[in-house]
Amino acid sequence: MSKLCTLKEAIARHVHDGDCVYAAGFTHLIPFAAGHEIIRQGRKDLTLARATPDLIYDQMVAAGCAKKVIYSYIGNPGVGSLRIIRTELEAGRLEFEEYSHFGMISRLQAGAAGLPFMPMNQTAATALEQANPLYRRVTDPYSGREVVVVPALNPDVAIIHVQRCDERGNAHIWGIIGEQKEAAFAARRVILTAEEIVPEEVIRSDPNRTLIPEFVVSAVCHVPYCAHPSYTQGYYDRDNDFYLEWDKLSETPESVQAWLQEWVYGIADREAYWEKVGAETHRRLSVPPLYAAPVNYGEY
Amino acid sequence: MSKLCTLKEAIARHVHDGDCVYAAGFTHLIPFAAGHEIIRQGRKDLTLARATPDLIYDQMVAAGCAKKVIYSYIGNPGVGSLRIIRTELEAGRLEFEEYSHFGMISRLQAGAAGLPFMPMNQTAATALEQANPLYRRVTDPYSGREVVVVPALNPDVAIIHVQRCDERGNAHIWGIIGEQKEAAFAARRVILTAEEIVPEEVIRSDPNRTLIPEFVVSAVCHVPYCAHPSYTQGYYDRDNDFYLEWDKLSETPESVQAWLQEWVYGIADREAYWEKVGAETHRRLSVPPLYAAPVNYGEY
Amino acid sequence: MTTFTASELMTVHAARLLRDGDVVFVGVGLPNLACNLARRTHAPNLVMIYEAGVIGARPSRLPLSIGDPTLVTRATSVCSMYDIFTLYLQRGNVDVGFLGGAQIDRFGNINATVIGDYNHPKVRLPGSGGSMEIAGWANRCYIITPHQKRRFPEKVDFATSAGFLNGRAAREASGVRGGGPQAVVTNLGFLEPDENGELVLTAVHPGVTVEEVQANTGWPLKTAANLRVTRPPSE
């Protein structure tokens, strides 16, 4: 049964005001096109959960979509601060919950595994544990020592970008796999965006590469270049220039709103966006192919 | 730094009397050659841990290597009973610890993750929990309900068979991946046996396929057909005939000892074993190739 | 009238319990046959998953074990055992589990561990494998087993897997997510749990009498008011 639809339809159907959204990806495969579509559709009061909010959440917060962020690192990786989220947090206009990466990822792992919590060894640092009441402790019944625990995170919707999937939603992912699998299994609904929709025979030729199975997927959208200015391993490079540029663009509310107007509100979809990005950037971000060694599953 | 050595050297160096051994693999990639080498070297008082002891532990118990088994299913998969282990257990001559598959695998996962225990939801069945005092409970601090927990399992040595690895021990595995990764990270020492030793470039061409990294590996042994009568996906088929034959062979201690004499004690190594197995079986277990779809990592 | 072996009969009836789109945790033997039959007839979108970590298997031959390479080649996905038991089973992504065992009792509890006392058993059986968690967490469980008195005691010697414990209220009080056993398919007919979780005779195969079923059951077996006669296999 095909779940193919446009990204516009998928967002309209599966992302509602007030939802907790997890747009997955650690640097890699961040589904920017989906974030932009959520902005265009004017969603409000979202709880935006991500280990690294990255520019995608900075933009969504700037557009007024969010009432809360859940995170473990609010930086522009390798550049500096996420100015908009930071300003809103410092002004007290945005609710937040903060973890370490491991705490955040353990919350997703518990959610994905169907467990109420996950244990973590103590780190000797207790300040964040004291600041965030969702950190708790339980006693290891074998040693009598305490471990730190965090509760399951089960987002209403996860958005996952992948290299390729079939129209039912069985997805191959390679390169940095961050927390995509965990987010997909933890969420109540999953929107998959893909660089390529392929026949199921391609997926079935390499089942160990399939991190997400069809039956946790709600919608499948064919969205080439969905991740720009993030990247898709093997398909296009990370646009580091834009990450640096955003640091300047986000210095004033006016320049941010002008950017949103030009690149989000004024654009129909990712196809129009990628055309507007232009041939020079397409060339700059193109990547020569380099293939994995063959793998023989055997005709059993 | 190369860790290449013969299997004989690896067993002599890394498997000691009294050790807890985890020879990994759920049906797939079971390192029979290593089990036979342990028998030949006359190891005693081993604790043999495996979710599914399979014929390999039945043979090692028959040879007098074991003082204890830790398991979750002592069957000959699809055939019936493991007659020797069952007889020894019923006679009270073999110590044991019993779990469900999930309990067993959770013990390994805790051991691999460096955690003291792993939580599991209740199943409503409590008889095994009551019979095995290593099952405990802790209270979920969020809901107040109890979860069942098992303690970390950290074997002294794990033995892992893989399709291919480099001489440092970076290993590609595909097909059923059972608990290989967890066993490797949980164990104090790891012996890797491989169908093929390949240049590190092959491994580095597909890093997502590398489940075991060099720095948890103690020894790397080139042992083609190591897994027979189990199998290696893409390399040779499972010898179901032998699994059926063992059911008969293991009916009497005499026929078992005769088999051990002929196929273990009377054999120098796996190369001699495979030659003795014979051309007809080689043909019967051969598998036409079927390759995975290409994967492009990109020349970044 | 065509004749069928008991195995064929149970396989066909088990297949009919599956719905299109079901995600089924498959065991070896009859459940495997039943799933393949269902997928080739009324349930083309059935997803077969195996505790070995295989999802969406398309076996081209009948596997002897649940870890056969034919399950992997052309499967949709392969993952670790830890993932299959957490992300799939514990998370609630499994619709149907098939179970078997040496003993099934009045409330659908299953024994796959020992006959006799745990520490000094008459027989030590293979043990739980995946069944403790399948019985707890699959939405629906089905049991396929030959109908013999020794297999249907009033109370199992050891409850490896939970049915309705000592009644449906007890299972519900445990808070476990799965719905428990929905039916026991035997060579004589169907047993299904009543409102109290007690297995009652709800159907007999053509030519089987209630007395015959009672004679092969170790407790005073209730018979459903609307006892059915099963529809024979269609070819």
Add this chain to the structure above:
Amino acid sequence: MTTFTASELMTVHAARLLRDGDVVFVGVGLPNLACNLARRTHAPNLVMIYEAGVIGARPSRLPLSIGDPTLVTRATSVCSMYDIFTLYLQRGNVDVGFLGGAQIDRFGNINATVIGDYNHPKVRLPGSGGSMEIAGWANRCYIITPHQKRRFPEKVDFATSAGFLNGRAAREASGVRGGGPQAVVTNLGFLEPDENGELVLTAVHPGVTVEEVQANTGWPLKTAANLRVTRPPSE
């Protein structure tokens, strides 16, 4: 005498702290440079791992972020973030962690969270990322940072990552596995923990005075009896 930028100086000295065969949890910026330098000189078997889940990276260009695709292509292995934090870091497979932060205090505790009060801060910093667990669990930690008074307060506003807490005994009592900070490499010299876990000045770079270091440190800085002058970069 050749002149170096402060960054070059710190990079060279950080590289010298690495041993051949070390498994290093690398951050962006200077640690990344230091690891690449060490790998190309005295430590060819250094294994670089990244919190993004990359093991044995061989970057062919300088990555801006720790999730760059050049880290993946020709890496030894790539795994999930949950795996990198459990199988690698929590399990004790990481020899060295590099850390930075807005504030480092007298006992090597690091603040990467807030300046001021947590709920009403003057500045909200990016937060822990991986540093809380790296500081706790890596066998050895090194801190690379410019030497400025505001960065070296007597006590951090918020202890995101543990150094020696309020003394080495306190860290030991916590039972945490890692050895804690072994050295702070700055543009002025080295601070290393004494037997009580207090950071003391153990080396100055050529031409730097003890007074200059003290003037840029927010607590009365002890100087080691055997204060060294560092060996300059060799080219």
